[in-house]
Amino acid sequence: MSFLVLLLALLVEKLSGVRHRIQRDGLWFTLLARIDSGTDAGAPWLRLILLVLPPLLVLALVLLILQPLAYGWLALPVHLLVLIYSLGRGDVQKSCGPFRDAWRRGDAVAAELVAERDMGIEACEPGSLLRRVQRYLLWQGYQGFFAVIFWYALLGPVAALGYRLVALLAEQAQGPALRERAVQLRHGLDFVPARVLVASFALVGNFIAVSRELLHELLNWNLPAEQLLERAGRAAGDLGEPLVGDPGVASLDLLWQLLVRSAVLWYAALAIRALLL
Template identity: 60%
Template sequence: MSFLVLLLALLIEKFSGWRTRLHLQYDRPWLGLLRAVEAMPAVAGRPWLGVLLAVLPPLLLLALLITLLQPLAYGLLLLPVHLAVVVWSLGRGDVLRSIGPFRDAWRREDVQGAYHVAERDLGLRGESDSDLLAQVQATLVWQGYQGFFAVIFWYALLGPVAALAYRLLALIVEHGQPALAERAAYVRHAFDWLPARVLVASFALIGDFVVVSKTLLQELLSWEIPAPRLLAQASCSAEHADQGKVGAKGVASLDALWQLLVRSAVLWYAVFAACALLL
């Protein structure tokens, strides 16, 4: 059933507009819970308690629902539950659509326009042309990872509760008060450690293994390096992404990084399919 859920999630992700039209990623109820938790006097001095109160109730409810549905109809009732949780846990928005205006301006060599749309649509400010392109490349890889790969990884490994936990932590980091967001970021860093390195290994296998190995061998097992920086370095090394070119070559580097993410996802879907057949 897990592999079927992943295939359906991939189909929905491919047509990412479905998530909005079908209201599959409606955050307002949980954000209301987060605001209620943040308003509690007991949480003011204990942000870790706030993170627990915001994350644990949905996880416990999901675990209880799965336990209750497991013996019914041979477990078939779990399929829509698993699918709904996985789709809800995917990233918000469409990263390709978000960087579209930047791509158009960069291809036209309209550097001033590229700076404007990068700040407007992506919240990025570059100190130079190469720095701005590098930031956009890193954003593309990070959004592809945290919006899809990390969720699928934890679902395949530990089930829907882990996938939901990852997204809830990400939402706290994005929408929570600074103290809660900082604590949630610590926990998400732990969640990111293993899948980020699995994806780096995929980049090395699909891209330039020698360059990725030389570049990141010393940092691969480091706990301190943030996942966004690790993934940005690995992806650019694997694809020899040229971070300093304005025009078509810079846009081509973005396309190459996206295709690297797609090929990595296909690789791990194939691995999971083989495991599902053999086990």
């Protein structure tokens, strides 16, 4: 059933705008604001558990009740809703659109402004700005899709929801102690799926370049997943120095196609697993 849910989620994502109606975080953000504004700064792990564990327990209980009914088919809508909710927020390609237009024109000032407005990337010199946008594209593609698919395929909807809640906490928590613990936990959750995606980049891109760039650091625990993916993506796509104009825009298209080919590879592998099990 998991592969069917993955296919349905992909169809819903590509053919409708229902994802944005499902991804309502208001209630959870209210709980975050209430717990994060407390005075007990010495218990950040407890706060994290109070924010993440109750939704996971409720979901696990619902699935436990539905799983024996109708051969488990009643649980399918719950799987689908949770998986869609757990995908990334926003539209990566849409957020990069104004930057692409400005970069194609060679308007560095406009590119800096839209990068800061739409992607939260602070202004910097043009070459570094394009590399930051490339990193943003790869990271958003990974954390918004690949990491969620990995944990869902491995451990089911509870794990997928847990990853998204930890990711939201790492991005939205105001308290430094709570945010630091969420970042630490997310780093651990990203360790394996990020490296599986790096291996996918090598298979669908330049295998030799990726191996030369990252083979010696593949198991480096201290290497952030965002930096790992940027280096792997640039190596797999044979990207050289950042260029202004159409060549720079073409580099973003190349990285996006790298993500698309990796997604096809993942779905093919999951289809084979479904046939064999």
